[in-house]
Amino acid sequence: MRLDIAVLGGDGIGPEVVAQSLKCLRSVEETFGHTFRFKKALIGAEAIDKKGTPLPDETLKICKNSDAILFGAIGMPKFDGNPNAKVWPEQGLLKLRKELDLFANIRPVKVFPALIKQSPLNKKLIKDTDLVIYRELSGGIYYGNKSIDSGTNVATDTCSYSEEEISRITHLAFKAAKNRRKKVTLVDKANVLETSRLWRRVLNSIAQSYPEIELETLFIDNAAVQMILNPSQFDVILTDNMFGDILSDQGSVLAGSIGLLPSASVGTEHAMFEPIHGSYPDAKDKNIANPVAAILSAGMLLQHFKLNEEADALVAAVLKSFSKKIVTPDIMGSSKYGTNYVGDFIADNIMELDDHFNMNDENIDLGKSTII
Ligand SMILES: NC(=O)c1ccc[n+]([C@@H]2O[C@H](COP(=O)([O-])OP(=O)(O)OC[C@H]3O[C@@H](n4cnc5c(N)ncnc54)[C@H](O)[C@@H]3O)[C@@H](O)[C@H]2O)c1
Ligand SMILES: CC(C)[C@H](C(=O)O)[C@@H](O)C(=O)O
């Protein structure tokens, strides 16, 4: 298969972790005989510094003309929460998601058997975690009207959702549940928010078309507790933009590090693949960032194009790195391996599974839900 892939490394550790994804995709290319063409483009703080805007037109054009986008992370401390900044890196990412209509952010959370020993959480309760968060990505409070009145010092952010915005991601979530454990949990704040009450109405109506799927609702505050105490109760979690952002970072605690969780941001025409973590500016150029979230995001890219054997081979190589303890210090404190070494190891171990891999040795579970 030929794929044109836009590569947006971004800021902080973004370029370093995306470089490891590229190594892995090169390895997939060679092993399975595909042609991937990568085109780098600027986004975020680097784009502001070089072009005066966090999303240059050229970048948007490259993304629109690509089959898929690999994204690292954006954000730098000089902009974060700075009330005097006129423009900030996050605007670039938000605009890109909106322009490409990437309305569904799919964030799988799994506990890998090889890593569970390190977990400070109750191992028995978290070991069967295999959930996926469907986070609405192009609406809600991130995109509602905003204002600040410097005279009265009153600031406003508006959360707004239309039936259509809720409905399109809901269908994706229900379809995903059909191929999984057939349960959708809507996480909201319907005891307070009008938008949440609309989500419930729309979901109750759509659920009629999916009689085999169990629909449950949970308030976000309770969901946050349940996710830590009893995460295996969840299959597909469907939620809005902001709740999904927060809940997925929390989900990374189950996996063992935020440096492990990948995501796919999809619309009807475009798809972008990005780790859920941010630019972790303190780690920039220190060769300590965990590249696995970015590498698994490349795995989700492969799955998106139905390159399932290729995705499985990539995941198997990641699992091999866990079982051989070739990992960065965030998941095994005593580890001395750097971002590049781990990336090299994983890329070098991508191979056709039947010929070379002993699944039992590597503790590999390549079930349908390995990544998505
Ligand atoms: N999608 C994105 O681009 C994205 C996501 C979140 C935050 N951000 C931005 O990133 C900047 C930093 O934000 P933050 O500190 O809140 O979040 P962050 O995710 O960058 O880092 C938070 C903590 O998570 C850990 N961490 C993150 N990535 C890791 C990795 N690959 N390996 C090991 N540990 C890792 C580190 O302990 C770090 O201190 C901000 O500017 C923020 O706006 C961007
Ligand atoms: C940087 C920020 C705008 C972004 C978000 O909230 O969507 C990030 O936290 C994420 O999870 O991708």
Ligand SMILES: [Mg+2]
């Ligand atoms: Mg986030």
